[in-house]
Structures are given as structure tokens and as C-alpha cells.
Amino acid sequence: MVTYTVTVHTGTRLFSGTSSYIYIQLRGTEAESEEKNLNDHFSLGFKGGSVRTVEVECKEFLGELIHVKLSSKKFLNIDDQWFCDKILVTTPGNDEILFPCYRWLGCGEDLVLRHAKASLVFQDINPISQRHRMRQLEDLQEAFRFVDTSAEWDVYAEGMPHVNNYDSASALPSEVQFSFTKEIEFAYTALSQMIALKLERLADSKMNWGSINELDRLFSENNETIDYVQKHWDEDEFFGYQFLNGLNPMMIQRCSKLPENFPVTEEMVKDSLGGSTLEVEMKKGKIFLCDYKILDGLVGNVVHGRKQYLTAPLVLLYCDSHGMMMPIAIQLGQKAGVLHTIFLPTDSKTDWQLAKIFVRAAEFSVFEVDIHLLRTHLLAEVFTMATLRNFPFLHPLFKLLIRHTRYTLQINIMARDRLISENGAITTYSGIGGAALDELLVRATASLTYSSLCLPDNISERGLEEVPHYFYRDDGLKLWNVINKYVEGVLQHYYKSDDDVKKDTELQSWISEIFTNGFKGKKSTGIPETFQAVKDLIKFVTMVIFTVTAQHAAVNNGQFEFGAWMPNLPTALRKRPPVKKGQTNEISVLETLPDVGTTVNGMAVLKLLSTKATDHYPLGASLEELFDEEVPCTLIEDFRKDLNELTVAIEERNKKLELPYTYLDPRNVDNSVAI
Structure with a gap:
């Protein structure tokens, strides 16, 4: 007789324990054990967080262990x-x-567990191992299935990335649902947040705000960033700062030639340039452009029974001698002419203020739909589904990526149901809701490129390598490099040559699903259809992890801080943009801004979208022990050390800033799109 010692670890999450009988069977290359009841004579079932050790007696040595099978009665x-x-x-x-x-593990079910040592498909040569690997993939593709058998993936709206086809979060496999803790605390409704903010009495009000200062009464909590935004929202310096370090640091680009539809003259901006000229400052790389042309022609939603207005502004900015990004011209439409005059800082206070408000409203639309929803949430769903459908648990990329898929499917189902559906909060209370939102998603998907998702490439393409005070770039590139170092170490450990990459059929199926269902099979996106080299795989996986962790944190976590003070990020505007100068005043500004009810509902949505859960797992943290080999385990520890060092560096930098930039501090970056 030979003895194997089995140590069983029950999870610590709520209701992990069981009163059921749990059985185990060991399978090796030479033989298999008898089924063994893990319940001892003195205890019934397993308590949450418990560890139990049991001896399994076998008639003979089993050979190299392949798997263990668990069953429950x-x-x-x-x-x-x-x-x-x-x-x-x-x-x-x-x-x-x-x-x-x-x-x-449910009663009457079996679980077959493979050992932690990762392997690629062509390395798993034992016939028993091969059969189990194939069965596991078949089971995964059945569990994460799609109704539309002709296309395999479900279509939420034509022209945008495909999604999973579960009608409700409760229908998802239990492993990818929220934990009980998150389920209880996370009532995914704007109403719950409005109650928390003590604003529910104002939710249905169609009244105008009597003055900007009336908004003060909405705040019952202290927040340094919100206080800063409230004090500085109308200052040109802060307006320009947000293009670099606000919710959407992805649109601004260096301008070397003015667009033909934006006829800014030297006379218009001479005061803003301190005596210099546009031509000179462009050659110095000091002139920048933010163009919202993606909104051109979209028709605003109806909110509270009243039509709202969308614009597609062009904004010209100048990086001055102090390194501040200052707006110097705004045109509230894509067609130059009498209907789209060019507003300047030298115009009347209310003319310039209202022009900036229309830009900030356009910012809300593009940010929420393109930068936030599409480029983080929907892409994260594509990456998650492809990972769950194409990698068995033994694959190194499953082990590398699975922690970065946590809660993503459920959060997206709930977002589609409660935010952007026909009666969703964003559909109901924003100017971009309804048909305009769907059209914007289609346009944004058509503009997706691989390089725009890879931060080093994106920064270079936009000409922003040398811009001062661009903390999103500074922290983001450091975080990209930390992730890349970790990914490179892990993947080079398992893929010894480019040929290994080419032979990995599971990997090729993974990228094929992403290319086809996330990027519509368009070669023009630059997304690889297949992988031919280890270096290409490393870059792509770095992009995936960066997108669902750092990028999501950068554009998600500050939504309430930047948007709670409504004039800085209005969700809707009730009047057409001005076509002539000198026709605005404080009253017309207030009549343009959202009414009281729209304001507080918009605040509730932003609060909902940026509230950190108590079971938040920062980047690098994980309860799952998936690797047991020395090399990947050492790389994980090095990854965590690098993240901690970056946190310290960001903290030191922030001590010197009037408004600290904290969104890419690794402690504030979730391991996945989980909110």
C-alpha cells in the first residue's frame, strides 16, 4: 500500500462551506485511486475557510499525477x-x-482539477490529459455559449463589438458572478445612489437652477477634488488641464496645421499667444487640437420631455510658457460659417463660459460612450469571453488573464440593462441617450485601432511625448512598462520560440475570436488575426491587461469627482449653441444647463459608476494561487514590488501638486473591469 496525503482548502467567501459529502479520486499515468470520502468521523461537511487533511490509501503507486476528481453528494x-x-x-x-x-461544486456534480503546472496544447501529450483538455474546452464553450449559431457571438447592436448572450446576471455560470458581498452592497441603480446622496426629493424637478451657486446645496460629503473642481471649473487653466488629466486624456493631439473647417486667424489669437503667431507656435509644437467630429450630425435625446442639443466642437489650445494648456479658440460645430462662430477668451465672460460648457457636454458624450463604455467595458467583455471559451485552465494565458476578467460579464450585463437600455439611467437623463448613443457606438467602433489601445504608440501618434504636466501619460507609461515586464517574463518562460506561438492552436483560436468579434474582422484596425512571434504576443497581452486595469481606472474612477459639479460635465444641454456673440447672459447660461432633476440624476449615475467596492482587488493582488512553478511565482512577486515602487513614486510626486493625480496609483487600479 502507498499513501497520498490530501489537504483540502475550503474558500473564505460567504457560504463557501457545505454540509454535503465530498469525495475525491486521484488519477495518475499508471493507475487511479478508489473514491475517498473526505468527511471524517467527527465533523460534518466543511466550514468556510477550513483546511482539512486526509490520507488516501492506494494499492499501488499511481505514477505521475494527472488530475484529481471531486464529487458531491x-x-x-x-x-x-x-x-x-x-x-x-x-x-x-x-x-x-x-x-x-x-x-x-454542486450536489451530484463532478469537478476534475489539473495540477498547477501550466502547459501548452502540444506539450500535453498524455492521452488522458489530452482527452480531459478537449472535454474541458467543450464544456467551457457550452457554458459560455451564444444563441446566434451563424455568427457564434451575440449582437447587441449592429456595428459594435459582440457581447455575451445571457439575458440576466443570474443566468451566468456561478464562478463569474458577483460575490455575495458585492451583490448585497452593490444595488446597481441610480436611485440607490441618489438616496445615498440625499437628493431623491429633487429627482423629478424640472425647475431651472436659480444660480450656479445654488448647486452648493447638493453636496453633503467632503472631497478635495470636488471642492477643487467647484472652485476652478470656469478657469481656462483647469479647462485645459482636463484634456490631459481629466476623464478623457485620449483626444487631444498636437496640431501642425489647422483643419480647413476651423478658420482661426492670427488676429483672433494674438492676445492669447503673447505676441507670437500660430505659425511660430505650431513649429515649436505648442499648439494642440481637440476635435469632437465623431458627434457631428447626431440628434440629441429628449430628457424630461424636452429636446436636448449635441454639438461637435473644435477646440484649439496653446501650451504656454508656464507649461499650462490654455484654450484659445472654440468653434461649436464642424462647418465654418455664420452658424458656427469662433469663440475666444477675449469675448464676453458668458459667451466664453457657455462655449466651454458646450465643449464639456460634448466631452461627457464622447467620454462615456467611446472612451469608457467601448474602449474599456466592451473590449474587456470581448477579451473575457475569448479567454473563457478558448483557454483550458492549464494554459499559461488562462492563469495569466483570468484574474483580469473578474466580474466583467456581470457588470456589463447590468450596465446594458440599467444604464443604456430603453429605460436606462443614461438613456433617460443624458443628451446622448437613445438612437444617438447607438450611432455613436457604431462610429466609435469603426475608428478603433490597435495603436490607439497601446499607450506608447498612442502618445507618439498624438505628438504628446514632451507636453508638461501630463500625469496620465507619465504614470500610464510607467504602469505599461511594469505590466509589460511581467507579461514578457511569464510568456517567454512558456513560449521558447516563435514556433511555439505558431503551434498553439488554443492561442490562435483566442486571437481569432477577438479579431472577428471585437474588431469586426477589419484588417485596417491593425489588430492581429494570428500570432506569429513571441514579441507580438507579449505586446498584445500587455495591451489587454493595461486596458482592463489601468486604462479603465484612469477613465472610470474620477467620474463623480470631475462630474459632481454639474457645470463642469453636464449630461445634457437644453438650448441650441449660440450662433452670435453678445447674446448670452447668466440667465441664458442657466436655461441651457440641465434642470434640477436631470442634474441630480446625472450625479447619481456618476457616483454609481465610480464607487469602489469593498471587495476591490487592486492590480497585482489575488486570492487565487494558480501557478506553483518557481519562475512565474517569482515574476508575480517582482510584479508586486514594481507596483509598490510606482505607488511610492506617485505619492511623492503628488505631494507637490495642487491637485494630486491618483487614478493610476496601482492601489487605485482594479484588477479587472469590476465597476
């Missing part, structure tokens, strides 16, 4: 699920082998 006819973290098996030769689980 009811106690007293009670159907009680069990959440197993991991199984450790110590062999007769004192080798300890890790079998990761981190899944629920």
Missing part, C-alpha cells in the same frame, strides 16, 4: 454547494502538488 437531501479553493496532494515521495480549483 447530498446530506439529508439538502442541495448545498461547496466552494473549493485548492487541493494539495503530497505523494509517497514527499512531492507536494497543487491542484487549483476556485470554483463551486
Whole structure:
């Protein structure tokens, strides 16, 4: 007889324990054990967080262990699920082998767990291993299935990335649903946030604001950033700062030639340029452009029974001698002429103020739909579905990516249902809701490129390498490099040559689904259709992890801070943009801004979208022990050290700033799109 020692770790999440009978069977290359009941004589079931050690006696040595099989049987006819973290098996030769689980096991079900050592498909040569690997992929593709068999992926709206086809979050496989803690605390409705903000009494009001200062009464909590925005929202310096470090740091670009439809003259901007000229400052690389042409022609939504107005502004900016990004000209439309006059800082206070308000409203539309929804949430869903459908648990890319998919499917289902559906909060309370939102998504998807998702390439393409005070770029590039170093180390450990990449059929299926369903099969996007080299795989995986962690944090976490003071980020505007100068005053500005009810509902949505959950896992943190080999385990520890060092550097930099930039501090970056 030979003895194997089995140590069973029950999860710590709520209701992880079970009263059911749990059985285990060990399978090796030479033989398999008898089924063993893991319940001992003195305890019933398994308590959450418990660790139990049991000896499994075998008639003979089993050979190299391939897998363990867990099964569950009811106690007293009670159907009680069990959440197993991991199984450790110590062999007769004192080798300890890790079998990761981190899944629920229901009564009458089986779970087959492979050891933690990762392998590529062509390396898994044992016939038993091969059969299990194929069965697992078949099961995964059945679990994460799609109704439209002709296209395999479900279509939410034509022209945008495909999505999963679950009608409700409760229909998702249990492993990808919210934890009980998050489910209880996260009532995904704008109403819940309005109640928390003590604003529900104002939700249905169609009254105008009597003055900008009336907005003060909406705030019951102290927040340094909100206070700063409230004090500085109408200052040109802060208006320009937000193009670099606000919610959308992705649109501004260096301007070497004015667009033909934006006829700014030297006379218009001579005062703003301190005696210099546009031509001279362009050659110095000091002139910048932000163009909202993607909104051109879109028809505004109806909010509170009243039509709202969308514009497609052009904004010209100048990086002055102090390194401040200052707006010097604004045109509130794409067609030059009498209907779209060019507003200047030298115009009347209310003319210039209202022009900036229309830009900030356009910013809300582009930011929420293109930069936030499409480029983080919807792409994260594509990456998640492709990962879950194409990588068995033994694949190194499954182990590398799975922690970055946490909660993404459920959060997106709930967002589609409660935010952008026919009666969703954004549809109901924003100018970009309804048909305009769908059209903007289609346009934004058509403009997606691989280089725009790779931060180093994106910064270079926009000509922003040398712009001062661009903290999103500075922190983002450092974080990109930290992620890239980690990804490179892990992937080079498993892919020894480009040929290994080419032979990995599971990897090729993964990128094929992403190319086809996320980027519409368009070669023009630059997204690879296949992988031919290790370096190309490293860059792509770096982009995936950066997108669902750092990029999402950068554009998501400050929504309430930058948008709580409504004039800085109005969700809708009730009057047409002015076509002539000298026709605005404080009253016309207030009549243009959202009414009271639209304001507080918009605040509630922004609060909802940027509230950190108590079960937040920052980048680098994970409860799952998926690797047990020395090289990847060491790389994970090095990754965490690099992240901690970046946190320290950002903290030191922020001590010197009037408005600290904290969104890319690794402590504030979620491991996945989980909010």
C-alpha cells in the first residue's frame, strides 16, 4: 500500500462551506485511486475557510499525477454547494502538488482539477490529459455559449463589438458572478445612489437652477477634488488641464496645421499667444487640437420631455510658457460659417463660459460612450469571453488573464440593462441617450485601432511625448512598462520560440475570436488575426491587461469627482449653441444647463459608476494561487514590488501638486473591469 496525503482548502467567501459529502479520486499515468470520502468521523461537511487533511490509501503507486476528481453528494437531501479553493496532494515521495480549483461544486456534480503546472496544447501529450483538455474546452464553450449559431457571438447592436448572450446576471455560470458581498452592497441603480446622496426629493424637478451657486446645496460629503473642481471649473487653466488629466486624456493631439473647417486667424489669437503667431507656435509644437467630429450630425435625446442639443466642437489650445494648456479658440460645430462662430477668451465672460460648457457636454458624450463604455467595458467583455471559451485552465494565458476578467460579464450585463437600455439611467437623463448613443457606438467602433489601445504608440501618434504636466501619460507609461515586464517574463518562460506561438492552436483560436468579434474582422484596425512571434504576443497581452486595469481606472474612477459639479460635465444641454456673440447672459447660461432633476440624476449615475467596492482587488493582488512553478511565482512577486515602487513614486510626486493625480496609483487600479 502507498499513501497520498490530501489537504483540502475550503474558500473564505460567504457560504463557501457545505454540509454535503465530498469525495475525491486521484488519477495518475499508471493507475487511479478508489473514491475517498473526505468527511471524517467527527465533523460534518466543511466550514468556510477550513483546511482539512486526509490520507488516501492506494494499492499501488499511481505514477505521475494527472488530475484529481471531486464529487458531491447530498446530506439529508439538502442541495448545498461547496466552494473549493485548492487541493494539495503530497505523494509517497514527499512531492507536494497543487491542484487549483476556485470554483463551486454542486450536489451530484463532478469537478476534475489539473495540477498547477501550466502547459501548452502540444506539450500535453498524455492521452488522458489530452482527452480531459478537449472535454474541458467543450464544456467551457457550452457554458459560455451564444444563441446566434451563424455568427457564434451575440449582437447587441449592429456595428459594435459582440457581447455575451445571457439575458440576466443570474443566468451566468456561478464562478463569474458577483460575490455575495458585492451583490448585497452593490444595488446597481441610480436611485440607490441618489438616496445615498440625499437628493431623491429633487429627482423629478424640472425647475431651472436659480444660480450656479445654488448647486452648493447638493453636496453633503467632503472631497478635495470636488471642492477643487467647484472652485476652478470656469478657469481656462483647469479647462485645459482636463484634456490631459481629466476623464478623457485620449483626444487631444498636437496640431501642425489647422483643419480647413476651423478658420482661426492670427488676429483672433494674438492676445492669447503673447505676441507670437500660430505659425511660430505650431513649429515649436505648442499648439494642440481637440476635435469632437465623431458627434457631428447626431440628434440629441429628449430628457424630461424636452429636446436636448449635441454639438461637435473644435477646440484649439496653446501650451504656454508656464507649461499650462490654455484654450484659445472654440468653434461649436464642424462647418465654418455664420452658424458656427469662433469663440475666444477675449469675448464676453458668458459667451466664453457657455462655449466651454458646450465643449464639456460634448466631452461627457464622447467620454462615456467611446472612451469608457467601448474602449474599456466592451473590449474587456470581448477579451473575457475569448479567454473563457478558448483557454483550458492549464494554459499559461488562462492563469495569466483570468484574474483580469473578474466580474466583467456581470457588470456589463447590468450596465446594458440599467444604464443604456430603453429605460436606462443614461438613456433617460443624458443628451446622448437613445438612437444617438447607438450611432455613436457604431462610429466609435469603426475608428478603433490597435495603436490607439497601446499607450506608447498612442502618445507618439498624438505628438504628446514632451507636453508638461501630463500625469496620465507619465504614470500610464510607467504602469505599461511594469505590466509589460511581467507579461514578457511569464510568456517567454512558456513560449521558447516563435514556433511555439505558431503551434498553439488554443492561442490562435483566442486571437481569432477577438479579431472577428471585437474588431469586426477589419484588417485596417491593425489588430492581429494570428500570432506569429513571441514579441507580438507579449505586446498584445500587455495591451489587454493595461486596458482592463489601468486604462479603465484612469477613465472610470474620477467620474463623480470631475462630474459632481454639474457645470463642469453636464449630461445634457437644453438650448441650441449660440450662433452670435453678445447674446448670452447668466440667465441664458442657466436655461441651457440641465434642470434640477436631470442634474441630480446625472450625479447619481456618476457616483454609481465610480464607487469602489469593498471587495476591490487592486492590480497585482489575488486570492487565487494558480501557478506553483518557481519562475512565474517569482515574476508575480517582482510584479508586486514594481507596483509598490510606482505607488511610492506617485505619492511623492503628488505631494507637490495642487491637485494630486491618483487614478493610476496601482492601489487605485482594479484588477479587472469590476465597476
